[in-house]
Amino acid sequence: MRIVYVHGLDSTANSVKGVLIEKYCKAHHPDVEVIRPDLNEAPNKVFDRLCKLVQQGQRVSDSVVIIGSSLGGYFASLVSNETGCPAVLLNPSTQPHISLQRFVDDQVIDTIACDDGASPVIYRTTGGWAMTLQDLDWFAAHKLQQITHPDKVFAVIKQGDELLDPKVAADFYQSQEVKVALQPGGDHRMTDFEQQLPLIMERLLPQG
Template sequence: MNLIYIHGLDSDSNSTKGLLLEQYCQQYYPEISVFRPDLNKSPVQVFAQLTDLVAESGNVSETVLIGSSLGGYFATLISNHTGCPALLLNPSTQPHITLQRFSNNTILEATTDNIKSSDQVLHTTTGGWKITCADLQWFAEHQLQSVHYPTKVAVLIKEGDELLDPSLSKVFYQQQDTAVTLQAGGDHRFSDFSEQLPMTINILQKLVGVKI
């Protein structure tokens, strides 16, 4: 089995959850390979990189995406595109709306010489992704409308998520007939992820339909 961990907005390939997942698999499931790509780049590049990673795995049915926050959004897109299973942690479902906060932080006078261009940098994440107007437009053009393979997708949502509205993710994925698990309390970062790793592996096992 191959696991591709897709980090969130202000993170990178060395994200806490990604490292915990890899270390856990190395200790208890050495037959599982964990990939932790750095995705601090434009969404069109992220989509292409993840699609290539899935293709290179050689077995789509046994390659699982694990996406956190914005990574959950990308995991859903890639699952729709490739048919591979996906586990989502506090997934973002409306980045075309939530990321507009960066555009609002950039105050420009509407003059012919000072209008936001597509390559204008609105915000730089801690991982180094320079978010542009073109990126926001890409998200607007690639909104999540459906889940093409609902039986291959599972969602874990913390009701205590302080960054994203958990009800939005819950409603969207439940309407798509995916398996949604709501957990009381918690936070956006899934700070108790280390304690949930045995359950996480069990979910992955069910998604791929094989015993590991």
């Protein structure tokens, strides 16, 4: 099996959850390869890159799973819809075209060249992605409206998520007949993630 881990907005390939997954697999499932790409780039490039990673993995492995946290959960959902791969979602973002609007009212910090001229940079992530208004347009054009393979998707959502409304995410995935583990308390970063790993891996490897 291969696991592709998709980090969130202000994170990198060395995100805490991604590293914990890799360490856990090395200790308990050494036959599982964990891939942790750095995805600090425009959303169209992230989506294309993840689809290629999954499709390449599907050609050489019996099983490829994508795990996404926060904004990574949004991308994991899109990629699962596109490729049919199983997905595990951790406090997933379901409406980035809305939630990322919080950066629009901030002062424009820079501009970058785009296909149709210069686009204002509205936020720069800690990993270096220069988010633009064009990126928000992409999210708006790629709204998460359905889950194509609900039997292959599993969401872990904390009711104490202080950044994204957990009810919005839970209601959406449950309406799509996705299995949702809605857990009391917690936070957006899912600081108890290390304790969540056995549950997640049991879901991925029920006979492991």
